[in-house]
Amino acid sequence: MELNTLPEQRLGKEPAQTPLLEVRDLSVAFPIRSGLLQTVTGRIAAVNHISLRINPGETLGLVGESGCGKTTAGRAILRLIPHGIAEISGQVLFESTDIYAVHAARLRAMRRHIQVIFQDPVGSLNPRMTVGAMIGEPLLVHRLVPKADIPARVVELLQKVGFTGDVMNRYPHEFSGGQRQRIGIARALALNPRLIVCDEPVSALDVSIQAQVLNLLSDLQSEMGLSYLFIAHNLAVVEHFSDRIAVMYLGRIVETAEARTLTRDPKHPYTQALLSAVPKPEVNRTDHRIVLQGEVPSPANPPSGCPFHPRCPIATERCKREMPPMEIKGGDPAHYAACWETS
Amino acid sequence: MTSMELPISHRMIAPARSPLRLAVDRFLANRLAVLGLVGLSFFVIACYGSLPWTLHTFNQQNLSEALHGPSWRHWMGTDTLGRDLLSRFLLGGAISLLIGVFSAIVAVSIGLTVGMVSGYVGGRVDALLMRGVDVLYGLPYILLVILLRVALVGRISHFFTGIGLPQSQGLAGIVVLLVGIGGVSWLTMARVIRSQTMSLVNQPYVEAARATGAGPSRILLRHILPNLIGSVAVYAALTVPNAILAESFLSFLGLGVQPPVPTWGNLAAAGVEAINPIHTQWWLITWPCAGLTLALLCLNFLGDALRDALDVRTR
Numbered sequence: 119m120e121l122n123t124l125p126e127q128r129l130g131k132e133p134a135q136t137p138l139l140e141v142r143d144l145s146v147a148f149p150i151r152s153g154l155l156q157t158v159t160g161r162i163a164a165v166n167h168i169s170l171r172i173n174p175g176e177t178l179g180l181v182g183e184s185g186c187g188k189t190t191a192g193r194a195i196l197r198l199i200p201h202g203i204a205e206i207s208g209q210v211l212f213e214s215t216d217i218y219a220v221h222a223a224r225l226r227a228m229r230r231h232i233q234v235i236f237q238d239p240v241g242s243l244n245p246r247m248t249v250g251a252m253i254g255e256p257l258l259v260h261r262l263v264p265k266a267d268i269p270a271r272v273v274e275l276l277q278k279v280g281f282t283g284d285v286m287n288r289y290p291h292e293f294s295g296g297q298r299q300r301i302g303i304a305r306a307l308a309l310n311p312r313l314i315v316c317d318e319p320v321s322a323l324d325v326s327i328q329a330q331v332l333n334l335l336s337d338l339q340s341e342m343g344l345s346y347l348f349i350a351h352n353l354a355v356v357e358h359f360s361d362r363i364a365v366m367y368l369g370r371i372v373e374t375a376e377a378r379t380l381t382r383d384p385k386h387p388y389t390q391a392l393l394s395a396v397p398k399p400e401v402n403r404t405d406h407r408i409v410l411q412g413e414v415p416s417p418a419n420p421p422s423g424c425p426f427h428p429r430c431p432i433a434t435e436r437c438k439r440e441m442p443p444m445e446i447k448g449g450d451p452a453h454y455a456a457c458w459e460t461s
Numbered sequence: 462m463t464s465m466e467l468p469i470s471h472r473m474i475a476p477a478r479s480p481l482r483l484a485v486d487r488f489l490a491n492r493l494a495v496l497g498l499v500g501l502s503f504f505v506i507a508c509y510g511s512l513p514w515t516l517h518t519f520n521q522q523n524l525s526e527a528l529h530g531p532s533w534r535h536w537m538g539t540d541t542l543g544r545d546l547l548s549r550f551l552l553g554g555a556i557s558l559l560i561g562v563f564s565a566i567v568a569v570s571i572g573l574t575v576g577m578v579s580g581y582v583g584g585r586v587d588a589l590l591m592r593g594v595d596v597l598y599g600l601p602y603i604l605l606v607i608l609l610r611v612a613l614v615g616r617i618s619h620f621f622t623g624i625g626l627p628q629s630q631g632l633a634g635i636v637v638l639l640v641g642i643g644g645v646s647w648l649t650m651a652r653v654i655r656s657q658t659m660s661l662v663n664q665p666y667v668e669a670a671r672a673t674g675a676g677p678s679r680i681l682l683r684h685i686l687p688n689l690i691g692s693v694a695v696y697a698a699l700t701v702p703n704a705i706l707a708e709s710f711l712s713f714l715g716l717g718v719q720p721p722v723p724t725w726g727n728l729a730a731a732g733v734e735a736i737n738p739i740h741t742q743w744w745l746i747t748w749p750c751a752g753l754t755l756a757l758l759c760l761n762f763l764g765d766a767l768r769d770a771l772d773v774r775t776r
Contacts, residue, residue, distance in 0.1 A: 198668055202584055229674035242665040246480055246687035252666075255683070256673035289479055305669065 136214065138345050139195070139232075139313055141170040144208035146187070146194045150418060162418045164190040166369035167208070170347075172313065177339070177346040179360030179377065181353050181392065185414060187369040188349045189237075192315045195347065196234055197225065212313070230260055233306035237318035239298035243290035249276075249301055250286030256308040275304040279334060296327035300334065307338065315347045320355060332359060354396045357381050362452070365389045368425040369417055371444070375453035385447040385455040387430050424458070432459045484691075487770040494766030500759035504752070508554040515552040518545055520721045528735075531744055538744035541735055546728075550748050553723035557705050558756070560639045560724070564704035567643025568650055569697045573689070575647070576654025577681060581662060591655070594648050602707070606641040607716055613637045631722035638717050642704045650696050657692055661685050691771030698764035702757045709753055725749040 145167050150160040164187040172178045182188045193199050195210050197217050209216045217228055236242035244252060253275055254268045263271055273283030279300040290298060299319060306314050316335065320328040336359065338344060350356045356363055357377055364374040365388065373386040384390045391408040410429045415421050421428050427437040436458050444454045447461060488494050523543035531538045537546035579590040597605075618633035626632060661667060662685070670680050709726030711717035713733075718724045720731070732746030 193668075196672055198671055200583075226674035226676075229672060232672075234669060234672045236665040236669065238665050242669055244666040244670075244684055244688070246690075247683070248479075255670065255675065259673055259675050259679065291480070302669070305673075309673065 137171040137211075138174045138176075138213060139170070139172040139347070140209075140211040140214075141168060141191075141195060142209040142211065144168050144191065144194055144210060145206070146190050146199065147205045148203065149205065160418050161205070162416075163369050163420065164204075164417055165194060166420075168366070168369075168371045170364060170371070170374075172345050172347060174312070175339070175343050175345055176362065177348055177360045179356035179363040180347060180349045180366060181351060181356050181363060182366030183351055183392075183414065185417075186366045187417070188351075188366050189317055191366070192234070192317050192347065192349050196232060196315055198234075227260075230256075230262075230309045231312045232315065233309060233311040233313075234315045234317065235299070235302050235306050235319045237322055239295045239302065239322055240290075242302045243298055245290055248287050248289060249293075252290075253286070253301070253305045253308055256305065260309060262309065271308070275307055278307060278338070279304045294327075295323050296330060299323060299327075299331050303331075303334065303338070307342070310342070311344070313345045313347065315349070317349045318351065319348075321350065321352065328355070335359075353381075353392050357396075365392065368415060368420060370425060370456070372426065372457070373455040374444075375447075375450065375455075379448075379450055379453050383448060383453075385453065385460045386426075386457050387432055387460070388426050389455070424456070434459065484770045488766055491766045491769065493762045494770075497759040497762030497766065500755060501763065504554060504756050504759070505558065508551050508558060511548075511551045512555060515548045515555070518548040519552045519723060520544065521548075528740070528742055530742075537748050538742070540731060540745060546744060546748060549723040549728060550725075550752060553725045553728050553749065554752055554756070556635060556718060556722065557708055557725045557753070560635060560642065560708045560718075561701040561705035561760075563639040564643040564646060564708070565697050565700040567640060568646035568700050568704070569693060570647075571644070572647035572650025572696075573654055573693060575651040577658050577685065577689070579651065580655040580658025581677070581681060581685065583659070587655070590651075594651055597645070598648055602642075602645040603711070603716070605645050606638070606707075606711060609641040609644070610634075610637050610716065613640075631719065634718050634722070638708055638711065639704075642707050642711075646700055646704060646707075650700070653692055653696060654689060657689055658685055661688055694771055695764060695768040698760065698767050702760040702764070705753070705757065705760075725753045729753070 144165060145163065146165040148162045148164060149158040150162060151157065152159045166187070168191060170178060170180075180188050180191065190199070194204075194206055197210070199206065206218065208218075210218060212228060212232060215228065217225060217232075220228065243249075247255075250269065250272050253272045257263055257268050257271060258265070269286070272286055276283055276285060281297075281300065281304075285293075290301070293301065303319075319335070320331050323331060332355070335346070339346065346359075348356060348359055353363075360377045362374065363377050363380045364371050365380075365386065366372070367388050373380065373384065373389045375385075380389065381393060384393055387408075388410075391410050394406070394408045408431065412429045415425065415428060421438075423439045424430070424433070424437040424442050427433040430437065440458070442456045442458045444456045447453050447455045447457075521544060523539070525543065526535070526539050527541055527543040529535060529539045529543075535545050535547065537550055540546055540549070575590055575594070579587045614630075614633050614637050617636055618629045621629035621632050667680060667684050670684050675683075705725075708717055708724060709729065712724045712726030713730040715727075715730065717726055720727055726749075728749035729746055732742070732749065735742050735745050
């Protein structure tokens, strides 16, 4: 399939930098089993041939509505989807090594460089472990520092996320949502990772706490040279936080561009609709909101042609038949969208 | 270091309170729990504290004093062979409680292992283990215990005689009974633990541990097991009375611990045999039944209180 190859490769152009993470043609499908013999009767294509790149020090925002597959994509990039549950194809290259091609021991060593922050501040911390034990665990697993030095390192990590060291003997239930999220961040930082997959890290928090956590993340980025894959459904948050943004719809990436370009001049009708839904603090707001009709189609039975066509305000007959490829839009070599009707 | 100014206070006033500490507080605030604990402690101290006396008096026969009612000399009366019933009651309680606790330990160990492996590994291993559990569920447990007895008592008692233990026949009966009862009581435990493990595996903190590169043993022991402690404790506390009841029932039927070694079950059976239309030797049946009832009641209070105290939802 032509659209599965990376844009750079199609254009025969070498990427300027070796990317830290390169996702090539990643697909995740969950088989639907039914009946007594548990035969596979269908497949939910949660992630469909997506390709992404994250350069060192860069933040890539991945946005889309609930159920579009962005969390599944994040889990697949971390190789966290248990064996046998899903059919996964494609490549996830971390510093040019495919994490799906390595053996268990190598994978465990590679995990050091790719960490994760979860959406749910309650579920992401083990209620029976102290904060110190939780943050120290990655160090223990990878034997990066001598056992005796772990507490000192934990204190250092706690200070990095704005706590004093004396919280290390406390249990998660003693903390608020924002504090727990910062503990989760400290755990993710313990191994000095290169890349952190942030799976909706602020969507469960109050707006005031959201800003605090986002500021913390961006301070840590400049301090430690981190790269982020920032998964969110709130375009307003992603817009401020990301260098580049990829928009997902029904398991596919429909548009990707520099954050500014994407928000100022969206090319895909879905991105346009998403952007029009972002509240703006203006009294005399003149731009009209694009209200999408209908529901998100089921990923078990996706529409023919362009997956967005049943809800698209500008869809034509061609959109119903043929899948649009990712193409350069607006003459910007960093701006790609999959739409027949826009240029 | 970043120059963040985070406005939240990080020095909390209360000392760190672990989830366990909170559960203990909740447990002690429950009156029935404390009552159960006190009652059970009374039984434990009485039955085990008196062992030096009961162990050499429980089988002392004095036919001239047979079937005497409670008196200052024999507080609970005497049985058909003139043995002191108090001594037999206390030793019987010690054996019944021992069988209850050890059967529960056996049941919990098997159930926990099978449940955790089944829930964590999933797939075919899970299907195989759970179908095995289904089959065992379908068999009557009395049958299994009888089969175990037939197969094992002779060998174990031979082994005990070989290493020079006294009362080898009685001891072998006890060992077989607690293994047998434990071996059939783990099924529900395995199912409960399996389903809990399956939901814990999907918790983000388990994913986070996998993302850091932690292996299966670390995840099972450090992340899943500690979060199962609540259900394990509750289930164990409720398995003990069930095992005591099963032991008493089997001994009552003559399939459990064999006389002259007493348990509350075979004491009650002897009491029933002694009932006749002319004399009512009420003490023979009343004391073991009362002991059994009170101990089971205390254990059930404890189990219920543990469930309330450790329930995750009330946290």
